[in-house]
Amino acid sequence: MSITILGIESSCDDTSAAVIRDGILLSNVIASQSVHEEYGGVVPELASRAHQQNIVPVVDTALKRAGISKSDLSAIAFTRGPGLLGSLLVGTSFAKGLSVGLRIPIVDVNHLHGHVLSHFVREKEDDEVPEYPFLCLLISGGNSQLVLVKNYNDMQIIGQTIDDAAGEAFDKCAKVMGLPYPGGPFIDRLAAEGDPKRFKFAKPHIANLDYSFSGLKTSFLYTLRDAVKENPNFIEENKADLAASLQATIIAILLDKLDKAVKQTGVKTVAIGGGVSANSGVRAAVADYCERHHLKAFIPKRAFTTDNAAMVAIAGYYKYLDKDFCPYDAAPFARVTM
Numbered sequence: 172m173s174i175t176i177l178g179i180e181s182s183c184d185d186t187s188a189a190v191i192r193d194g195i196l197l198s199n200v201i202a203s204q205s206v207h208e209e210y211g212g213v214v215p216e217l218a219s220r221a222h223q224q225n226i227v228p229v230v231d232t233a234l235k236r237a238g239i240s241k242s243d244l245s246a247i248a249f250t251r252g253p254g255l256l257g258s259l260l261v262g263t264s265f266a267k268g269l270s271v272g273l274r275i276p277i278v279d280v281n282h283l284h285g286h287v288l289s290h291f292v293r294e295k296e297d298d299e300v301p302e303y304p305f306l307c308l309l310i311s312g313g314n315s316q317l318v319l320v321k322n323y324n325d326m327q328i329i330g331q332t333i334d335d336a337a338g339e340a341f342d343k344c345a346k347v348m349g350l351p352y353p354g355g356p357f358i359d360r361l362a363a364e365g366d367p368k369r370f371k372f373a374k375p376h377i378a379n380l381d382y383s384f385s386g387l388k389t390s391f392l393y394t395l396r397d398a399v400k401e402n403p404n405f406i407e408e409n410k411a412d413l414a415a416s417l418q419a420t421i422i423a424i425l426l427d428k429l430d431k432a433v434k435q436t437g438v439k440t441v442a443i444g445g446g447v448s449a450n451s452g453v454r455a456a457v458a459d460y461c462e463r464h465h466l467k468a469f470i471p472k473r474a475f476t477t478d479n480a481a482m483v484a485i486a487g488y489y490k491y492l493d494k495d496f497c498p499y500d501a502a503p504f505a506r507v508t509m
């Protein structure tokens with residue numbers, strides 16, 4: 172008999188629902204929330220209210236696009252954390268309510284596991300998936316981690332940021348340049364037209380596999396502050412070169428630790444995930460690094476880089492196969508590690 176999982180993701184500002192049958196994706200619907208744009212960041216209370224408005228139509232659309240009805244579902248997988256508590260509560264409560272109504276189990280999913288396992292979402296039978304063990308560079312607005320993935324339920328963080336995340340470095344520097352939030356995609360676009368060697372920014376010197384991005388942020392800020400004193404139009408006149416140099420520095424920092432981690436672990440496969448893995452420069456640099464070192468690279472489709480329920484559904488599918496269900500008194504977590 173087929174196993175059909177409904178995945179629900181509501182950890183931050185995207186409401187998403189997806190259906191996976193026997194490991195194959197049937198639908199993945201995402202409603203992004205534009206309500207935060209004018210505030211320059213996600214407003215938690217507005218996010219949870221928008222989730223409440225979106226969740227029924229999003230789940231309904233995901234079921235329709237998958238061509239199934241509620242009674243075909245085997246289980247419901249939901250993101251339990253980490254994320255914004257109010258937002259997580261909407262997805263968690265909805266999953267519980269629907270599961271009681273349908274008399275099917277619920278499966279809780281760690282959002283970070285979801286990002287790592289997004290590489291196992293197949294759209295057709297012969298889509299390739301990574302072989303264990305592999306290394307995943309997980310880079311988003313809230314995390315920058317090097318994860319050694321031994322199995323779907325056995326992951327070890329071997330390096331992580333001690334201050335800002337890679338996405339924060341993009342967003343905070345973009346803000347200094349007067350770009351809209353989130354600034355990562357704007358830097359990406361500007362960088363394509365700029366000279367990545369024009370400006371030099373600080374890189375961290377940390378002996379182990381941990382990341383740090385706050386020094387880069389400070390050196391970016393000081394460079395701009397001093398230059399604007401001399402020429403008030405400095406940012407506008409140099410925005411492409413600034414973006415390209417900033418992006419190149421972030422990539423160099425990411426790749427430096429990735430290289431160390433590959434050598435330490437001896438893995439043959441490298442994957443990237445999280446919002447920043449949508450960055451054109453990061454994607455090209457990781458693909459190029461893997462080619463030069465004869466490693467297999469898994470670069471996600473852009474639709475699976477940001478928060479999506481397909482990754483929640485696939486993580487839930489594996490837990491369902493293990494009968495690893497979640498009790499009804501399970502509360503969401505704002506912070507969880509691997």
Ligand code: KG4
Binds near residue numbers: 353448476477
């Ligand atoms: O994984 P994600 O959707 O969620 C959070 O962790 O909140 O990641 C969002 C982050 C933001 O910092 C955004 O600027 C960054 O991913 N991002 C990018 C690009 N697309 C999204 N950063 C650089 N280049 C991009 N193309």
